[in-house]
Amino acid sequence: MRVSDLARQEMAERLRRAHEEGLIDLSEFDERVGVVWGARTRDELRSVTADLPKPRRQRNHGIVFADSAGGVAMKVLTTIWACVVAVALTSWGIMTLTGLTDDPWWLWVAGPPGVVLLVLYVAGAGRPPRRG
Structure with a gap:
């Protein structure tokens, strides 16, 4: 199944969070983001994060203000x-x-x-x- 730019963007964000947590280094992050933006199918996207732990739910306890x-x-x-x-x-x-x-x-x-x-x-x- 084809993948959208929104799905690519979400995957790149997941990789950014993995880099921030120290799960991947900068060169690996760069390499994986390149694969994400070149991906055409969902399977290609899944392979980029297959070795990473499942993402934790994003913290957004704020009802009035965002956690940004x-x-x-x-x-x-x-x-x-x-x-x-x-x-x-x-x-x-x-x-x-x-x-x-x-x-x-x-x-x-x-x-x-x-x-x-x-x-x-x-x-x-x-x-x-x-x-x-």
């Missing part, structure tokens, strides 16, 4: 934003209770960066892939 560089970046930025908002809201609350201000200035601290994070997330930055 973009997901980690969005998680860090969102955590920093939440901490800054918490400090600003607490400061504003203390200042309001003591009569120093009645202006909701903390919204200016929370709003603009929050909107930027939301736009990035809606655009797909750091989101886990859809299942389905």
